[in-house]
Amino acid sequence: MKILIATTNEGKFNEIMEVLSGIAHGAEAHGPEAEGIEFVSLKDLGITDKAIEDGETYLENAYKKAVFYGGLSGLPTVAEDSGLEVEALSDELGMHTRRWGAGEDASDEQWVEHFLNVMKKHSNKKASFKCTAYYIDSDGNEHDFFGECPGVITEGLEAPLRPGIPLSSCFKADSCDKVYSALSEDEKNNLSHRGQAMKKLLKHLQSSLEN
DSSP states (O other): OEEOOSSSSSHHHHHHHHHHHHHHHHSOOOHHHHHTTTEEEHHTOOOOOOOOOOOHHHHHHHHHHHHHHHHOOOEEEEEEEEEEEEEEGSSBBBBBGGSSSTTTOHHHHHHHHHHHHHHHTOSSSSSEEEEEEEETTTOOEEEEEEEEEEEEOOSSSSSSTTOOOGGGEEEEETSSOOOOOGGGGHHHHSSHHHHHHHHHHHHHHHHHHHH
């Protein structure tokens, strides 16, 4: 069975696959194909169309993307919507995080530079990453999984930028002394917003295989 991971963001795709490749529970497989499930990307399928993300919640946007890309591909589909909520910036980011500030056409470097310059004006650095994953299976059943990680914005970048996820280099979870990008794969996926949501999805997929 093939499952589509429906994101146009390479960095997010890689993070999702870090978790879902673990579906080879008890097996010696560590790649994207295991236990009869093969995960594929939009790029693998040659899909270049973009879903309209006009929902009012992470759940609505994740649902819209899952339905849109699932309809184009005809495959069971996983989509997610995520964002950073910064106390000092009220409702400015959230679901609009990548479109905020320097805008989605800006490079990762340009976007995060603008963000950090804005944050210099604020003493309150508290923030929280949130993620909702949405999965529509081969029978059309719908499932959603949520993850959240509170933390703070650092004064500057504390690790090299990772493509597609620049905030990972300046966000430090409350329970950690390193930014996301400086953590090991296991450390990050155990506490990050996306890691939490995808681990819940992973458990669901594992349960489905066992049944």
